[in-house]
Amino acid sequence: MCRVHRYALALFAGLGLWLAFPSHDLWPLAPVGVALLALATRGAGPARGAVVGLVAGLACFLPLLSWSGIYVGAVPWVALSVLEALYVALLGAASGLLQSPRTLTGRAPVRPVVVALLWVAQEALRSATPFGGFPWGRLAFSQADSPLLHLAALAGAPAVTFGTALAGGLLAVAVARLRWEGPGRGIPVSGWLGALPALAGAVALTLAPALVPTPVDGPxxxxxxxxxxxxxxxxxxxxxxxxxxxxxxxxxxxxxxxxxxxxxxxxxxxxxxxxxxxxxxxxxxxxxxxxxxxxxxxxxxxxxxxxxxxxxxxxxxxxxxxxxxxxxxxxxxxQHPVPFAEYIPYRSFFRHLNDKVDLVRSDMAPGPAPxxxxxxxxxxxxxxxxxxxxxxxxxxxxxxxxxxxxxxxxxxxxxxxxxxxxxxxxxxxxxxxxxxxxxxxxxxxxxxxxxxxxxxxxxxxxxxxxxxxxxxxxxxxxxxxxxxxxxRVGAWPELLACAVVVLLLIARGRHGLRRYSRGDRTTSEGRT
Incomplete structure (x- = not known):
């Protein structure tokens, strides 16, 4: 896949993710956005995957968080959007690495489970760092009108994110299995048949959570x-x-x-x-x-x-x-005052970057407990x-x-x-x-x-x-x-997803080192 195509896919991925959120409420575009980003990073390698992820992140967060600069100007809005997009860049780097072929002649795969795990891990990191994190714009929060919302009863917002991203990963698999054979020939029947199982899986995964009960009984x-x-x-x-x-x-x-x-x-x-x-x-x-x-x-x-x-x-x-x-x-x-809105960390330093920090005249103190x-x-x-x-x-x-x-x-x-x-x-x-x-x-x-x-x-x-x-x-x-x-399960599913991602990255890194030690200094950058 050429560089221009990757960045075009990333741009449309980010815009699709943004439109999935209120008040546009086009929630099916969230898995579509995930699918486009998975395809854009497939076989890209970590460096190009990071740039692709950054493009997608900016295309999503700049319009999604535009309200943050409505009265304080563009600098805080753009700074926050860029910060959030950097986490999607990390996701893109990891996706480019883990969706690269293991051999020089192999085709870069789409790994839907890996894609879903990466989204959960990215959101966990973004929700905790820096200054306590900013979890706005998680995939889960775009699915309030989707059947996938019911997954929240099983393992919280991370489960909704995982289900949304897994559906997107399956859509990416379906697209990747299609084979264009040129003008006049199009996509053969075998290509459509090969894509159907993944497409059916994405649809089933999206609709099946509606069976999870969400009772409203009680006094x-x-x-x-x-x-x-x-x-x-x-x-x-x-x-x-x-x-x-x-x-x-x-x-x-x-x-x-x-x-x-x-x-x-x-x-x-x-x-x-x-x-x-x-x-x-x-x-x-x-x-x-x-x-x-x-x-x-x-x-x-x-x-x-x-x-x-x-x-x-x-x-x-x-x-x-x-x-x-x-x-x-x-x-x-x-308990969690908002940095740069309810208190200013390192006020003297950030005042040099933007004097609007002094609009927050008094810092708010955090409370001790629920x-x-x-x-x-x-x-x-x-x-x-x-x-x-x-x-x-x-x-x-x-x-x-x-x-x-x-x-x-x-x-x-x-x-x-x-x-x-x-x-x-x-x-x-x-x-x-x-x-x-x-x-x-x-x-x-x-x-x-x-x-x-x-x-x-x-x-x-x-x-x-x-x-x-x-x-x-x-x-x-x-x-x-x-x-x-x-x-009952608390944060454990999210922690497990993060641990699996770390292990996958370590394993992939060790594989790369072994190839390098054998004298193979080439990469699979750009292969599809």
Whole structure:
């Protein structure tokens, strides 16, 4: 395969991967993108495979993460996109190495299982490094509307990624088995017949996970989620901090009026989003009075997203549980603040590269541990609500630990105002839908500005709101406490996949050294 063809395939691979994500939602293009990249790196060798992977990564992440530069400019957006694309370059290098022929005359194979393992390993590395990683844009998070979503109940997001990539690898095998015999002759019947088993396997692998059960039975608890809206989109969304707080209190008072009138069921729990009170209610009496009045009016526990002015000189992104007539009884502090958004690592160094780092005036301190807010339920016994703040929902371990601490309901509190009218909010909602299936839990996904929804354990989003509107979500969600297989196996499937990749690379490296020691200094670069 010539160099131009490889890069063309890589470009279309990256674009296909991007279009698989919300709000384009063309989820079948994810395995197609994987297939194109597998074909582009087949027989490329590690060096050219890395360049091919970089092209695919840039074609995917530059449009996918365009929301990250909507108000801060191109430099942070491009830098983040390039960083994420470098991991796809590593995948391309490994794919080019492991999909090279073992003999000088051999044809470079497509190895679908290897392709799938490489995708899982790449995402594991990208989710952990640097500064704690950034797992946005994983294959799994493009499959919220796909039958492959059901694999999350078996082994979490890595299983969905593996299934998606394996289907893509099988598609690549099908294409590789086709033989073009020139103008007027086309592809012979034997070529089509040779491709059919791999094609059938890809289709079956994509559809079969729908048979994995995602039960939604169990007692139902009435909950409410308050989307209060903000005065304006952008970095200054909370310039009128009291107005944002008042918006959420106003919607809550209106909900209370509906409950008192019998129009809505009295909730067991009400959830406000992240940053619904950027005025520290533990230190500001006016803010505390506004919140407590709303809590007493609705006569139900309310979880409030608040910014706390502690530990000085840093601040904390917290979820506070308010009880009627009592005030704050529990808190959770975000464990994984976002680097370069909620805190600036090595601030003095990065200031030389971009002075916008000082838009983050105070660094956020990480919280010590997960938390579970336990409140009584008239229908479900006890609600054990596990708060997860904003981007934390993308990290497997953080959500898994919350469930391990006993959460039977997940709360994803987020603020999307700083990303304007972009796809970021839809992309995040898709992640929450994956988590619902992975852990067999209902999820209250609530944003200051949308998109918010009540998600049942089968991953279906109900009462989805629109951006930059005030809204109240009210419904009875299934409360389930049983553990899924994904909860039981934890991170082991992903760790096993990474270990197998390392062993494959070591074995391939040793094979190359043996060939070199025999005096064979040629490579299979470019052979197909």
């Amino acid at each position: 139902r608890a009435p909950v409410m989620a308050v989307q209060g809206n903000v005065p304006r989109a952008g970095l200054e969304f909370n310039a009128e901090r009291r107005r944002v707080l008042d918006n959420h209190a106003t919607v809550t008072h209106a909900a209370a009026a509906s409950v008192h009138a019998g129009a809505k069921e009295h909730p067991d729990l009400v959830v406000w989003p992240e940053n619904s009170s950027d005025i520290d209610p533990l230190r500001n009496g006016d803010a505390a009075a506004v919140i407590n009045a709303a809590v007493d009016d609705i006569a139900a526990p309310v979880v409030v997203g608040a910014v706390l002015e502690e530990p000085s000189p840093r601040i904390s992104n917290a979820s506070l549980l308010y009880r009627p007539g009592v005030g704050v009884t529990q808190r959770y502090v975000k 938390a579970v807010f336990r409140v009584p339920s008239r229908t479900a016994g006890t609600l054990a609500a596990g708060p997860v703040i904003c981007f934390e929902v993308a990290y497997d371990g953080l959500v898994r630990e919350t469930v391990a601490h006993g959460a039977n309901l997940l709360l994803v509190q987020t603020n999307n105002a700083t990303f304007g009218y972009t796809d970021e909010s839809e992309q995040q909602l898709a992640i929450s839908r994956v988590r619902a299936v992975e852990h067999g839990r209902s999820v209250v996904h609530v944003s200051t500005v949308g998109v918010s929804a009540l998600i049942t354990p089968d991953g279906v989003a109900h009462q989805r709101t629109t951006l930059f509107t005030a809204a109240l979500l009210s419904g009875a969600l299934p409360v389930r406490s049983g553990l899924t297989l994904a909860d």
